[in-house]
Amino acid sequence: xxxxxxxxxxxxxxxxxxxxxxxxxxxxxxxxxxxxxxxxxxxxxxxxxxxxxxxxxxxxxxxxxxxxxxxxxxxxxxxxxxxxxxxxxxxxxxxxxxxxxxxxxxxxxxxxxxxxxxxxxxxxxxxxxxxxxxxxxxxxxxxxxxxxxxxxxxxxxxxxxxxxxxxxxxxxxxxxxxxxxxxxxxxxxxxxxxxxxxxxxxxxxxxxxxxxxxxxxxxxxxxxxxxxxxxxxxxxxxxxxxxxxxxxxxxxxxxxxxxxxxxxxxxxxxxxxxxxxxxxxxxxxxxxxxxxxxxxxxxxxxxxxxxxxxxxxxxxxxxxxxxxxxxxxxxxxxxxxxxxxxxxxxxxxxxxxxxxxxxx
Amino acid sequence: xxxxxxxxxxxxxxxxxxxxxxxxxxxxxxxxxxxxxxxxxxxxxxxxxxxxxxxxxxxxxxxxxxxxxxxxxxxxxxxxxxxxxxxxxxxxxxxxxxxxxxxxxxxxxxxxxxxxxxxxxxxxxxxxxxxxxxxxxxxxxxxxxxxxxxxxxxxxxxxxxxxxxxxxxxxxxxxxxxxxxxxxxxxxxxxxxxxxxxxxxxxxxxxxxxxxxxxxxxxxxxxxxxxxxxxxxxxxxxxxxxxxxxxxxxxx
Ligand SMILES: Nc1ncnc2c1ncn2[C@@H]1O[C@H](COP(=O)(O)OP(=O)(O)O)[C@@H](O)[C@H]1O
Ligand SMILES: [Mg+2]
Numbered sequence: 320x321x322x323x324x325x326x327x328x329x330x331x332x333x334x335x336x337x338x339x340x341x342x343x344x345x346x347x348x349x350x351x352x353x354x355x356x357x358x359x360x361x362x363x364x365x366x367x368x369x370x371x372x373x374x375x376x377x378x379x380x381x382x383x384x385x386x387x388x389x390x391x392x393x394x395x396x397x398x399x400x401x402x403x404x405x406x407x408x409x410x411x412x413x414x415x416x417x418x419x420x421x422x423x424x425x426x427x428x429x430x431x432x433x434x435x436x437x438x439x440x441x442x443x444x445x446x447x448x449x450x451x452x453x454x455x456x457x458x459x460x461x462x463x464x465x466x467x468x469x470x471x472x473x474x475x476x477x478x479x480x481x482x483x484x485x486x487x488x489x490x491x492x493x494x495x496x497x498x499x500x501x502x503x504x505x506x507x508x509x510x511x512x513x514x515x516x517x518x519x520x521x522x523x524x525x526x527x528x529x530x531x532x533x534x535x536x537x538x539x540x541x542x543x544x545x546x547x548x549x550x551x552x553x554x555x556x557x558x559x560x561x562x563x564x565x566x567x568x569x570x571x572x573x574x575x576x577x578x579x580x581x582x583x584x585x586x587x588x589x590x591x592x593x594x595x596x597x598x599x600x601x602x603x604x605x606x607x608x609x610x611x612x613x614x615x616x617x618x619x620x621x622x623x624x625x626x627x628x629x630x631x632x633x634x635x636x637x638x639x640x641x642x643x644x645x646x647x648x649x650x651x652x653x654x655x656x657x658x659x660x661x662x663x664x665x666x667x668x669x670x671x672x673x674x675x676x677x678x679x
Numbered sequence: 680x681x682x683x684x685x686x687x688x689x690x691x692x693x694x695x696x697x698x699x700x701x702x703x704x705x706x707x708x709x710x711x712x713x714x715x716x717x718x719x720x721x722x723x724x725x726x727x728x729x730x731x732x733x734x735x736x737x738x739x740x741x742x743x744x745x746x747x748x749x750x751x752x753x754x755x756x757x758x759x760x761x762x763x764x765x766x767x768x769x770x771x772x773x774x775x776x777x778x779x780x781x782x783x784x785x786x787x788x789x790x791x792x793x794x795x796x797x798x799x800x801x802x803x804x805x806x807x808x809x810x811x812x813x814x815x816x817x818x819x820x821x822x823x824x825x826x827x828x829x830x831x832x833x834x835x836x837x838x839x840x841x842x843x844x845x846x847x848x849x850x851x852x853x854x855x856x857x858x859x860x861x862x863x864x865x866x867x868x869x870x871x872x873x874x875x876x877x878x879x880x881x882x883x884x885x886x887x888x889x890x891x892x893x894x895x896x897x898x899x900x901x902x903x904x905x906x907x908x909x910x911x912x913x914x915x916x917x918x919x920x921x922x923x924x925x926x927x928x929x930x931x
Contacts, residue, residue: 548782
C-alpha cells in the first residue's frame with residue numbers, strides 16, 4: 320500500500336491528482352515505442368547496407384503502396400480485436416467484394432470515374448453485408464468469433480469462385496487501374512497511400528476521440544460492466560464487425576485497381592498477416608487495449624523486411640520467419656502483462672475462442 | 680412515511696437452487712439499511728433483482744409507491760437507483776474518468792457532438808469533483824483502473840454510484856477488499872450520501888460496520904428476510920443469532 324492510499328480523506332481533502340500515466344499505460348506506450356524503434360532500426364540497417372537504393376523516394380513509394388491495402392484492412396481488424404474478437408474472413412470478403420464489383424462494372428461497361436464510383440459502392444456494400452452477418456452471428460447467435468469468421472472466410476471465397484468459375488477476372492476499368500491502383504495524387508505520392516492514409520486517420524479519430532471508440536474499448540475490457548451501465552453491447556459488436564467488413568469491401572476495390580485482377584487465390588493469408596500486424600502493433604488479443612497507429616507500424620515491418628531482404632540479396636522468405644518470431648514475442652509479453660494484471664493467474668483463454676459471457 | 684423502495688415476496692430460482700424464497704425488503708429516503716446474512720442467504724441476488732440486473736421469478740417491486748418492472752440496470756438508473764456490485768463492474772482498461780461516465784458520456788455541443796465526439800474536459804472536471812466530494816482516493820485520473828489498488832478501485836466504483844444516485848444506492852460488500860482507512864472513507868461516504876436524502880442499502884459481513892452506519896438492519900436467512908431491527912434496539916449478539924436462523928420475526 321502506498322502513502323496516498325492511507326491518506327485520510329474524510330475531511331474532503333481527497334487525493335485526486337492528474338499524473339500523466341499509470342503503469343499499464345506506460346507499458347503500453349513503451350510497447351508501441353519499441354515497435355516504432357524496431358521499424359526505425361530495420362530501416363536504418365537496410366539504409367546503411369544499401370544507401371543508394373533503399374531510402375529512395377522510388378523505394379519508399381513501393382513500400383507505402385504495398386502497405387496501403389493492408390492498412391485499410393488493419394483499421395477494421397484493430398477495432399474487432401479490441402472488442403476481444405477476431406475476423407478471419409477479411410481476405411475472402413475482399414475477394415468476394417472485388418469479384419462482384421468487377422462484374423457490376425463490366426456489365427455497366429464504362430471505364431471512367433462514374434464506373435469506379437459504382438464499383439466502390441458495390442464493393443463496400445458487399446463487405447458491409449458480410450460484416451453484418453459476422454456481427455449478428457457473434458453477438459446474437461453467440462458463436463465464437465473465430466468460428467463465425469472461419470465460416471465466412473470459407474463461404475465468401477466459395478461464392479467468389481462460384482461467380483467466376485474459379486477464374487480471375489482481369490477487366491477492371493482503366494480509370495481504376497491507372498488512377499487509383501497505380502496513379503499518383505501529386506508528384507510521386509500514390510493515390511492508394513493517400514486513400515489508406517485518410518482511412519487510417521479516420522480510424523484513429525473514431526477509436527480515440529469518439530464515444531464509439533470508447534465503447535469499443537469498454538466492451539473488450541469488460542462487456543458485462545458495459546452492459547450494466549447500459550451499453551448496447553450486442554449492437555455495438557455488430558457495428559464493429561460491420562465496420563471491418565465494410566473496410567474489407569473497400570479494400571476489395573483498391574485491390575482490383577492495384578493488381579488488375581480479383582486475386583481469388585492470392586488472399587488466403589491476408590487476414591493472418593493483418594492480425595499479425597495488429598498484434599505486433601501492440602493491440603492485445605485479450606481485448607481492451609490497442610491502437611490504429613500501432614497497427615500501421617506493425618504492418619510496415621514485414622513489408623520493409625521483405626523489401627530490404629530482396630535488396631541485400633537475402634531470400635525474402637526470411638521475412639516470414641522474422642515476423643513469426645516477433646509476433647510470438649509480442650504476444651508472449653502481452654500474456655505476461657496480463658498475468659501480472661490478473662494477479663498471477665496463468666490460465667486464461669483468448670476471448671475470440673469463447674462465446675461471449677464465458678470469458679476467463 | 681412510505682418506503683422509497685419496497686420489495687414484496689420476491690422469489691428467484693436458478694434451476695433447482697432457490698436463491699430467494701419470498702423475500703421482503705424496504706428502505707426509506709435518507710436511511711441506511713444494512714442487509715446481513717450468512718453466505719448464500721440471497722443478499723446479492725436480492726440486490727441484483729432490485730437493481731434491475733436480473734428479473735425475479737416472482738414478486739413485486741414498489742418504487743415511490745408505484746409498482747415498477749425493471750428489465751435492465753438502465754431502468755433502475757432512470758429511477759435514480761445506482762449499484763456498486765460485489766465485483767465492482769468497472770472496465771479495467773479504462774480510466775477512472777471513462778468508468779465514471781461510461782454509458783453517460785458528456786458529448787460536445789453542436790455537430791461535433793452529434794458525430795460522436797465527447798467533451799473530455801467536462802467529464803474530467805466532473806469526475807474530479809465527484810471523487811473529491813466523496814473522498815475517494817484516486818491518484819491518477821488517466822491510468823487504467825485495472826492497475827490501481829483494490830481500495831482505489833472500490834473507491835471509484837462507490838464514488839461513481841454515489842455521484843449518479845438520486846434516490847437509492849445499493850452497495851454489495853463495498854468494504855470487503857479494503858484496509859482500515861479506506862473502509863472508514865466508505866462508511867463516511869455512506870453517511871454523507873444518506874444525509875442527502877438518498878436511501879442506502881449496505882451489505883456487509885462486518886457487524887461493527889453495520890452497527891456503525893445502519894439505521895435499520897435486515898437479516899436474511901435462506902432466501903428470506905427473517906428479522907428487522909432498529910439499530911438502537913439490537914446488539915451484535917442478537918444479529919449474529921438471527922443470521923443463523925435462530926430468530927424468526929417474519930412468517931414465511
Ligand atoms: N447466477 C447464479 N446461478 C446459480 N445459483 C446462484 C446464482 N447466483 C446465486 N446463486 C445461488 O443463490 C444463493 C444465494 O446467493 P447470493 O445471493 O449470492 O448470496 P449472498 O450474497 O447472500 O452470499 C446461493 O445458494 C447461490 O449459490
Ligand atoms: Mg453476495
